[in-house]
Amino acid sequence: VNLSSQGTLAIIGGPESGKSTWLGSVLEAIQQGQSQVLRLPPGGFPNDAHAINVLTEPLVEARYSKRTPTDQQIDLQIGLEARHAALGKRNFQLAVSDYGGEQIDVLFEHRVRGWGQPWRVRANSAGLLLFIRPDANLPLPRTVQISGGSPWSSGLSEAPTSLRPEAGGPITPDQIFPTISDEVPDVPAPGPRDPVRVPSVLALVEMLQFLRAERGYGSGQHPPPGVLRVAIVVSAWDAVSDEWRRKGPNHYLAEHMPLLEEFMWSNFASEDVLRFGLSATGGDLKDDTYRKKYEDDPGGWCEWAGPGGGIKHTSEVGLPLLWTVFGDQGLSCGEPEE
Ligand SMILES: Nc1nc2c(ncn2[C@@H]2O[C@H](COP(=O)(O)OP(=O)(O)O)[C@@H](O)[C@H]2O)c(=O)[nH]1
Ligand SMILES: [Mg+2]
Numbered sequence: 466v467n468l469s470s471q472g473t474l475a476i477i478g479g480p481e482s483g484k485s486t487w488l489g490s491v492l493e494a495i496q497q498g499q500s501q502v503l504r505l506p507p508g509g510f511p512n513d514a515h516a517i518n519v520l521t522e523p524l525v526e527a528r529y530s531k532r533t534p535t536d537q538q539i540d541l542q543i544g545l546e547a548r549h550a551a552l553g554k555r556n557f558q559l560a561v562s563d564y565g566g567e568q569i570d571v572l573f574e575h576r577v578r579g580w581g582q583p584w585r586v587r588a589n590s591a592g593l594l595l596f597i598r599p600d601a602n603l604p605l606p607r608t609v610q611i612s613g614g615s616p617w618s619s620g621l622s623e624a625p626t627s628l629r630p631e632a633g634g635p636i637t638p639d640q641i642f643p644t645i646s647d648e649v650p651d652v653p654a655p656g657p658r659d660p661v662r663v664p665s666v667l668a669l670v671e672m673l674q675f676l677r678a679e680r681g682y683g684s685g686q687h688p689p690p691g692v693l694r695v696a697i698v699v700s701a702w703d704a705v706s707d708e709w710r711r712k713g714p715n716h717y718l719a720e721h722m723p724l725l726e727e728f729m730w731s732n733f734a735s736e737d738v739l740r741f742g743l744s745a746t747g748g749d750l751k752d753d754t755y756r757k758k759y760e761d762d763p764g765g766w767c768e769w770a771g772p773g774g775g776i777k778h779t780s781e782v783g784l785p786l787l788w789t790v791f792g793d794q795g796l797s798c799g800e801p802e803e
Pocket of ligand 2: 485563564
């Protein structure tokens with residue numbers, strides 16, 4: 466199979482961020498003929514029926530998959546056909562891999578030596594899908610208690626007086642994140658050998674830095690237009706509050722992940738980054754009432770902000786993929802055809 470790099474996408478996201486469920490929902494919609502845009506081309510049989518089954522089987526039974534084990538890696542390569550008035554008929558190869566999200570933590574730990582070949586290949590993909598699930602997100606610590614004698618406190622004692630917190634006092638949220646006011650319980654500062662859980666957003670930014678460095682982009686340098694689109698997918702969007710659903714994924718990310726947003730704004734052209742609110746299953750399959758509904762009428766949906774800021778909605782769960790591969794024409798596939 467001639468895998469044009471055009472269809473090679475990397476899915477990035479921490480543990481439980483919704484990657485497997487989304488891939489399964491896209492494949493299941495294709496197999497059931499529910500997608501208005503995507504189908505398997507005649508004769509273009511997927512060469513990995515096993516991978517497809519692993520991903521779709523749970524959804525056929527209306528449940529979520531068990532965690533993808535850390536060492537399990539599914540590499541999926543299939544031929545697809547996209548058809549829509551805005552796009553014409555386009556055949557493309559899609560290569561994505563699904564892996565245990567914990568790998569992200571391991572990568573972070575060995576950030577200089579630990580990048581294996583599969584991650585180097587991912588670095589050269591034509592598009593990135595960045596998965597974030599609000600309930601699985603480990604937030605940045607917002608209040609950090611500095612205990613005397615830790616490496617942090619000695620570092621701080623060399624800082625100019627104006628930057629130094631009151632001795633033994635906490636760094637308060639407004640010193641670091643003026644816009645964030647809710648607090649989490651005090652986190653003791655880690656010692657040199659303590660294991661550290663890396664906040665999700667830092668792991669994602671680190672991952673993006675690696676992918677960019679691997680491609681030779683300097684810091685702040687924008688990839689050429691259309692060469693590396695990044696879809697930021699906030700998954701389980703059905704579970705966010707009505708307020709955020711109304712405001713949409715752009716506002717949600719600006720408020721909840723300002724570090725990631727600023728990184729994206731300074732390192733990518735704004736046309737090459739698009740934010741989606743995605744519900745791969747349309748609701749929560751762990752809720753029995755919804756699960757019954759899903760059994761009769763499976764499917765999910767996807768929302769994003771249109772050019773004027775209004776929220777658009779489609780039942781095409783593959784839309785983030787279509788946009789990442791085809792750009793604006795792909796995004797039009799989320800609009801109904803006349
Ligand atoms: N409500 C809701 N929950 C979801 C959805 N997709 C995933 N989840 C939840 O997220 C969990 C992790 O999803 P999974 O796809 O296995 O994440 P992965 O580790 O990134 O592959 C699932 O067990 C569900 O609880 C969705 O569309 N709606
Ligand atoms: Mg998984």
